[in-house]
Structures are given as C-alpha cells and as structure tokens.
Amino acid sequence: MTRSLSTVRVEPGEPLPLGLSEACDGFNLAVFSRHATRLTLLLFDGPHGALAATVPLDPDRHRTGDVWHARLVGLPHGAAYALRAEGPFAPAEGHRFDPTRTLLDPFASAVTTGPDGAGRCLVADQRFDWGDDRPPRHPWRDTVIYETHVRGLTAHPSSGARQSGCFGGVSEMIPYLRKLGVTALELMPVQEAAALGRGARDPETAAPLPNYWGYDPVALFAPRAAYAFGGAEAAFAEFKAMVRELHRAGIEVILDVVFNHTAEGGADGPTFAFRGLDNAIYYLLGPGGGYADFTGCGNTLNCNHPVVRSLLVDCLRHWVMHGHVDGFRFDLASVLGRGPDGALLSNPPLLEQIAEDPILRQVKLIAEAWDSAGAFQVGDFPHQAWAEWNARYRDDVRRFWRGDPGMTGAFATRLCGSSDLYGGDVGGPLRSVNFVTSHDGFTLNDLVTYARRHNEANGEGNRDGPREEFSDNNGAEGPSEDPAVEAVRRRQVRNLLATPFLSRGVPMLLGGDEFRRTQRGNSNPWCQDNGVSWYDWDLARRNADLVRFVRGLTALRQAHPVLAAERFYTAGEIAWFGPEGGPPDWHGPENRLGCVIREEAPAPGGLCLLFNAARRPARFVLPVPPASPWGVALDTAATPPGDIGEPGAEPSPPDPAATVLPPRSTLVLVSR
Template sequence: MANFRVEPGSPHPLGATWDGFGVNFALFSANAEKVELCLFDPKGKRELERIALPEYTHEVWHGYLPDVRPGQLYGYRVYGPYDPRRGHRFNPNKLLIDPYAKELYGDLRWHDAHFGYRVGSPREDLSFDKRDSAFVMPKSVVIDTAVTWGDDRRPRTPWSKTIIYEAHVKGLTALHPELPDQIRGTLAGLADPRVVDHLVKLGVTAIELMPVQAFFDDRYLVAKKLTNYWGYNTVNYFSLAPRYVSPGGDLHEFKLAVRRLHSAGIEVILDVVYNHTAEGNHLGPTLSFRGIDNASYYLLAQDPRYYFDTTGCGNTVNLRHPRVLQMVMDSLRYWVEECHVDGFRFDLASSLGREYDNFEPNAVFFDVVRQDPVLSRVKMIAEPWDLGPNGYQVGNFPPGWAEWNGRYRDEMRSYAKGDDGLLPAFSRALLASSDLFEKRGRKPWASVNFVTAHDGFTLLDLYSYNEKHNEANEEGNRDGHDDNRSWNCGAEGPTEDEAILDLRDRMRRNLLAMLILSQGTPMILMGDEVGRTQFGNNNAYCQDNEIAWLKWEDIGPRDQAFFDFAHGLIGLRAAEPLLRQNRYVHGQAIDDNGTRNVVWLRPDGEEMDAGAWSDPLAKVVGMLLCGEADRLLLLSNAYHEPIGFKLPSAATAESWQLLVDTAEGLVRPEADPVPAETEIELGGRCLLLFGAKAPGATSGQEPK
C-alpha cells in the first residue's frame, strides 16, 4: 500500500481541487458517520489506499493530500445507517462517484454488486449487500481545469435573432463521411470545421446539445443489447459522458468545440437533467448520491423508504435542500465559467419549481438563478412540464426564462394537416402565443417554437407515417406518443411515387415556413433540413444506430433542395425585422394614419370578423404585418384546393413582391411585383409571403 500524507484541508470548495501543490477533497453528507477516500492505480483496477477524511465542518467531510496530483483516480465509501424506512441507504461496500467529479474514468459494467441490497431477496431493499462494487464502477478523476481560451468571444446573440438547432453529439457526426473514424460520434467530431460549416451554411445561431453530462445505460436496455442514446439518465453534473470523448481526449475536447462554434458565431446550449438521476427508485443501484446522503439529495415520499417521483424515472432531486441546490448552481456556473457555454435547456423543468404537488413560479431555484450574476446573463430554457400533478406549466415560468412551446407544435401540426377549427390557434401561434407568455414583462422570444424535437417524429417522418413504428425498441410498439398529428400523404413509409414525394416536400416546406416566419424563437431538429428519417420511430431514445443518426451520404437532390429552402428562410428572417419583433403585436396603431402593426385578412381582402374566426371549416387567412417603412403579408391555405386571395389596397402598399412560395419551394424568387388589390391564386396546402414598402417610404428607410 502507498502512503499518502493527510492534512485537515478545507470544507470548500466541494469536490477534488488541485491548487498547484496538492489536492483538497471535500464531500457534503449531513447524515454520514465516516467518509473514506479511496485512491486507485492509473487503470482503476487496484485500490491503493483508503483514507478517512479527517475533518467534518458544516456537514462537509474534508482533507488535503499534498502528494496527490491531477490524473489520480478516486472514489468514496460512506458510512452511516442503512435504514431505508428512515430514508438512509449508507453502504460502505459500494464505491461512490464524487458528485463534484470533473472527469470519470471507465464505464459502468452492470452487476448485482451495484445495489445496496441483495438483489432477489424477499426483503428487497430492506436487505443489505456486502459485496464490493469497485471492480465494476467508474472512478472519479482529479483534473487540472486550466485551459488557454485565447481570443474566445461569446456570440451573445440577442434572443430576437436566435435560431436554435437541437442536435445529438454522436447522431450529428457518427456517419459524416469526411471525418476521421476516431473522431466520429465525439466532441472532436463536433469541433471539426466540416461539421461547423454545415451549421453556418444553414444559418442557425445556436446549437442545443442533448445531454453530454455523464450518464449510464439503463440495465434493462443493456440486457436487450440497446443503449440510452438520448442520455437523460445523468449520474454526475460536472463531468462529460466518456462516450463522447475521442480516444486520449478529455474536457479540452469539449472546450475546443465551444471555441470553434463561437468563432463561427454559434452559441452552445446544453440540455441538462437536474430533475432526477440515474439511481432510479428504491430498487435502483447505489452509484453516488444515494450512498452519500440519500435523505438529503432526494425528495422522499411520506414513507421515506420511497421517493416522490414527478419525473417518471424513479426519483426527484431535492432542490429544497440548500446543499443540493448549491450543487446544481455550482454545476451550472462551472459549465458557464469554465467551459464557456451560453445557456441551458432544462429537462422536465416543472420539477425544478415544485413544492411536492404544486408548481411555484417563484420557487427558490428560479429566484436563485434570477439573482445570480453569472447565470442571469445566459439563456435559460425550460421544458415546462413533468409527470407529476399539474405538471403542464407552459407559459408559467418566471421572467428571464424561455420555454419549449408544446402547444405551438401541436396546433401548427394540426392546422398544416388541414384539421378543422384551427385558425384562431394558428394566428396565436404565429404571434408567439401571447395568451401564454405575455405577462410580467416577458417578450415574444420566451416562446421557443418547434414543430419537431428529439422526442417524436422527424419532419420527414411527420409526412411519411400515420402511425408510430417503434418495434426496434422491443416494447411491442407501446412506447412513444400516439397523438402525432401526422399524415403519410398517401403511403405509409418509403415510396417511389413521385406525386406523394412532391406532396411530402410541400407539406414539410409549409411547416418549416410557419416555424421560421413565426414571432418567437424557432428551434429546428437535427437533420430536418436534409430529410432525416427515423423510419417511423417516434421514440428513438435507445437507438444508438442509423435509425437515429444523421445519414449524410443519403442526402439526395430533394434533400439538398430542401436545405436550400431552409437556408433561404433563415436568411429572410434575419433580414426582416418584422419577423422577429421584440414586442407582442395586437393590432396597435403605429402612426397618425391609423396603420396597425397586425391585421388579419379574409380571402376577399377584408378584415377577419368574428364570424370568420369562429367558422370551423375556415382554413385560409392572411396576416399583414406593418412597420413604419415595411410591410409583410403572409397568406396561408390549409385546404387541398387553390383559392383566390385579394391583396390589400394601395393604402397599405402600392405593389407586392413575392418572397416565399412553399408550393414551388422558392425563397426570394425572381418575380415581377404584383399590384395592390390583385386577386392572386393561393395554391392548395401552400404558404406565400409577400413584402412591400409603405406608401411614401424610401427604399433605404429602416423601420424603427
């Protein structure tokens, strides 16, 4: 056994901190009776020494080891009562991951030794398991976080100019034909200029990465030879998932990706899971938090043997506890300050604002974030629902937050498909759902609009399948959403029928145009710009394969044309301030002539009235946006047949220039201006956008 000198050290900062001379170890546990630091050889196979942390200050166990250096592998064994009926599950036979570990070495290999109780015992978790789990556990790693960022500059893109691209690190890069094999599927692949260039050409301003914090594959998935592809199974909030680091790589690989994306003007947003952990319910494994201080880290039920679960994943992180809240805040600040990320998307964020059954917009977590000098300056996005009582909280998050607008997705899909009675919903969605978000000074950007996301059909599949096809998940096709609001356009799945393919192209152009031309913050799903398919799987959480990966070599002429259309729409949005206004518009007058900032029109060119809005069969509408110098006219027809539409009078604009035609797949086509009051043909299942100058406005005049 090696001999390591031990000094008292400090209770802060928490974690393993290299100061240039030695390493301070500090671990919070309010209910432990003793904590042992376990040091391992460089391969993590042999335990070199167990050292009892000598000091206990303010519920933090700590010690300083002057002989330890970066690269040292370690873990903890925590002693205390094993009494599940009182919420305590200490078992020093289980090696535990440091909650503040900045790197993990090795992968978890599932074994019954992971569990604090005897698997198969008739007493279940009330039994006690004495097997050592170190041989199948990843090890925490002491690291030196220092890095030279050079001239890295955050893009700091205003919300009103933000366009988000939701992507998966591996899914985006695994099949890229121009990347070296060793970096495909990794953060090094994400950092490659050829991947960054694709995002730049598309025109997005931010990439939202699905979870990259350390997570493990669920045991039941491994048994079926599947994996947790999405990664919503976090076990550590400070370290990267080792699977996304290329051979020989480390945290610097992530930092390089951030720096290169920043240099291209693209922000990095992390999808984070602070609502639950990978330790699951009362029958789950003991990997970290459960064995360190179960009663502090988790929200327990009235019977403390069990967990209060609003996530559907077995447990809920206890943000009511100040030390647990501190851990989450320290984690968020770490990713912002040390890794330069630009924001976060919070999975099942309603759980972060809960007082058990009740959601509270002024919960302590939201209040702490709002006053934090670091976090209050980055983008915060909520997935505003969970699985608990009153879990659907779209529009109810506090000022400063944006939210995934699930209602936008559903209503836009239904309208585009031609369902009845959707005109009022369509109009609300186009203007960023003011009925949900316009309160407490919130702006239109608070609505993160999306029509597809990782959870559900891709855009191509939305118009290729009437039903989900999740057979590959091996759950009897019972998993995944049934309410998809999709339409296969005449054939289920792949087809060679050109008419059906043309209709599918038109339908996805319609929906993408609605998304990009709406007020609020657009979010595009990885691969939708080039026709990515998941073959009808709308719940590909366990498909770490070509079902879920972007198939670069399958991008054909139709997909390239769609990419060009998407690129043109995004460029048009960037060029037209009326499409990304920073205030809600409700038809307010903007000049002495009574010009209003938005007017809704019937096909006869007259303003919509109560009868037109309430007609359940009405599926055609025009939206006229007016600025001081500019006009935009959006015409939408969800019928399958064309219809005549009369353009507004010369008092609005003398002539109109066609900017977008989803029937032809054109953005800024070379077309002659159309005089005011002309009746045009608005094609079936078609969206048109026209632009014009206000009467008397000069071509160089900018709107205020």
C-alpha cells in the same frame, strides 16, 4: 501505496469548495454527507490502475458540519479516486448507506469506469488555452436554435468527420451550421450518463439497449467520456475546444441539462453517488421512504432543498465559468419548482436563484415547462427570466397544417407570438421557443410520413413515446414512391419549416429536419445508437434544395426584423383577411388565412403572408402593397429554386391583384 502515489500525504483540508480543487501543493477534496458516520477515500493509480490506498477519514479531523474533507498533498494529475460511505441502512427513514459500494464525488469534472465496473473520478488537468474566446451574446430576437445530439450528428459514416460521434466532430460541422444560418446549438445532454437504458432490451436479440440520448445523468459536472476522442481524461478539454470553435463562428452553445432525476432510478436501481452519500437529502421521498417519481424515471431530485439547490447552481456556474457555455435548456423543468412534499411552489427558490445568480443571470435559460406527473406550465412558468419550449405552438401549428377544422384562430395567435400565453406582464413573445419538432417525437419528415408511431425496436411493445403527434402520412404509411404523395409531403415539410421563421418568438429547428432526416417512424429513439438516430448526410446531398430553402428562411427572417420583434403586433402593424379580402373565418372548417404586416426597418414596406392548409386550392385577393409592388419571397408550392428567393431580388407574382394558392401551401410576398 504504489510508486506514483507513495508520496501523497493526507491532511485535514478545508470544507469548501465542494469537490476536488487544486491547492498550492496538491488537491483539496470536500464531500457533503450529513448522515454518514464515516467516509473512506479510495486512491487509484490512474483511471484503470490498481487500488493504491484506502484512506478512512476521521470525523474529528476531516469533518466540518456536514462536509467531509481532506487535503491530498502531492496527489498527481492522472490519479483517480472514489468514495465509500458508512451509515444507517434504514429505507423507511430514507437512509440507504452501503459501505461496499464505490461512489463518485458528485462534483467530479471527469469520471470513468474502472476494471471492476465501478466508477472513478479522475484527477484530470483542466488547464485550457481559451485564447480570446468571447461569448457571441446574440439577443433573443436574433436567435435561431438548432437542436442536435453530439454523437448522432456525425456518427454515420456519411458525415466524413475525422472525430465522428465526438465533440470534435461537432466542430467539423461548423461550416455547414454557419451557412445554414443558425446562431445557437442546443446539445442534448453532454453530462456523464449511464451507459445502458433502464433494463430495456432489444426485442429481437434480447441484448441490453444503450442509453443513447443521455437523459440518465450520473455525474453532473463531467462531460460524457464517450463523446471524447481521447477518452475521459480529455473529455473536458475536447468539450472546451468545441465551444471555442463554435464561438469563433458566432454560434452559441446551449446545454440540455437533466436536474429532475438521476440514473440511480428507484429502490432497485444502481448506486453511483447520491443514493450512497445521502439518499434522504438528495431525493424526494414519500411515506415509508419510497421514491417520489414525478419524472417517469424512478426518482426525483429534491431540487429545492438548500443543499441540492446549491449543488445545481454550482453545476450551472461550473459549465458557464469553465466550459464557457451560453445557456441551458432544463429537461422536465416543472420538477425544479416542486417542494419537499412534491407540490408545485408558487415562487420556487431554485428558479429564482438561477435567474438572479450573478454568474448565470445573463445566460439563456429555457424551460421544458412540464413534467411526467401532470404539471403543465407553458405560459405559466414561475420566473420571467426563463424562455419556454412552447408545446402549444407545436401542437396548434401541426393541427393547422394537418387540416384539423377550426385551427385558423389558434394558428394566428401562435404566428403572432402567443399573446394568450405571454401577454400582459408575462414577458412578451421572446419567451416562446417556437418549434414544430424536437428530439421528443417524430422528425419533421416522419411527421408527414407516418400516422402512428413505430417504436417496436425500443423493446416496450410500441407503448412508449408521445401519445399524440398530430401527424399525417398523407396517403401512405411510411416511404412512398407515389409522386402525388411525395408532392404533398414536400409542400408540408416546407410549410412546417417556414412557419416558425415567420412567427414572433424564437425559432428552433430539430437537427436534420432541413434535409428530411428520418427515424423510420420511431418517435422515441432514446435507446437507438444506430442508423435510426444517426444523421445520414447523404440525405442532405439528395435534398440540397431543402437545405437551401432553410438557408433562405434564416436570411428572410434576418432581412425582415419585424418578424422577430420583442413585442406583440399592434393593430396598426398587422391586418388579417380571408381569401376574398374580408375577415378570416377564425373557426371555420378550412384553415385559410392571410395578413399584411407593415414594417419600418430596414426600409419602409411590408409583408403579405398567405396560408392555405385546406385540401383544395384557395384564391386570395391581394391587398394593396404598402410600398412598391409585391414580390414573391417564398412559395412552398413552387419548384425549387422558385420556392424561396434571395432577399431584394423577389420576382413579381403573375397577377398583382389575386393569386391562387394550391392545397397545403404558403406564399410570402414582399413590398419594399
């Protein structure tokens, strides 16, 4: 051994807990591998230092059941370690052991890459002063989610962030986020991921494209080193500091976690950990040992195997206990409900265990309730403790505002909390996370600017990305200087922003939509670590009126709790009408709709919501206000600042008996 590790003594150790844990005089390492015949521990002098020791673990002394373990007395912080596993190479039986591979500990909380390109686990000092940190614990009814990417938020020079592209950069944006009115930050994957995309190449330069989004996980317990200003050793401390500062501002942190597959891909993919330690346990395998692929990424984790299930639950506990996170969004969550044969289970043990776990049961759980193999469980996800990304909301709202005939009834259902999906004993409207855009697909600006995707830069011949966006370029494909085209786009952006805030359920805003962030028509920029994906904050300054509009939306929703109630509307609370005051044409060719919502708190009164998605004006006869005369709270056709008013200071409409809504516009009236 070299000097820094010369005094390390290896003892038998204990089989639990799994991973590397501090002992009174060193560290205990425990690694699961049922089918390995031998495990070897590699010790390095630091993240980039030389190999200092090779320690074969004797099965008679260092193995209990399926767990290999060793106590490393005197192992210092700052050292690094990795593993090698010997066993059968029999792909038809599911085994792919290769003793030449350097492997990561699946439970490692800090990882990096050594000079040889292989992964290393760091013995990092994880102590952190949380101070008086407390989770905000916003109830679902008060939650407004802002989905963003850690690097993309501040990587652009216009952000002015000192720690651009890092966890610290997110902290620097807190004043902006707080003023915007969001209560929860949903971060795209922060777990360590493969640096490069799965063989994708730039079509112009042939250079490998990066894995910018991070949906190819390598180490589930470790923050991504690229997001740390101080590198891998400081990654978890910087992540914790970000969470602490967000909590101080009253903002929760929700992590997007990828438990459905790993970066190891199919049979020809790289080996980082799981394949090399026990391929037959960790992955769903078909006849002949081939990988079942329900994710479109080459493999599928065997989520409901007891060993894998424990790993995933331990991972969530790790982020809650040690990272103080407030919730999780589960990518392709339907995979979490598949059994060993790939079939969807009626009562998946993993989902129930997460929902009932004593550490996890009070955090926010959000499912992307579908996968890439045809499962679509929106409204039918197996456990009521989970909220869902409501893809039907997204599509119906987009189609309504695009002007697709017959969408009025569907739009009203989404506005009221999607009782067709979450009614009865299914859980109520707060199970629905209402969004119009997300990282998957067009940004809001691009939704009203492009009729088709423009993904050529992704190197897949423009074949990737969502097949159907229900988008509309509103007269010109791409940016336009035509005032008429831009006027329609501005109204549509405001309509699509306003709708989730006027709907029962939990509104989610895609980061940058509040200032018309564009991806230049790219609907799947998973590999674009550049200006296509980065937030150009000059747009926020140029579109300050739109940022103000979104601040007004969060204030409007807060001022009228009836919009966010935990139950569905009763017949006495909401009354629907068409433009002339009679019943709406629920399935007619033009999408025009009005309703009056009665409210008791914070003061008796009501709201009148009017929507005209048609391409011609619509005259609405106004109902009698339930309290004082109507005041205009929101008008997407008005010139800013008249597009949204301050709560309690709404101006009177020109005509208290009737109003004409311009094409593609929303009007909200308030009676107190």
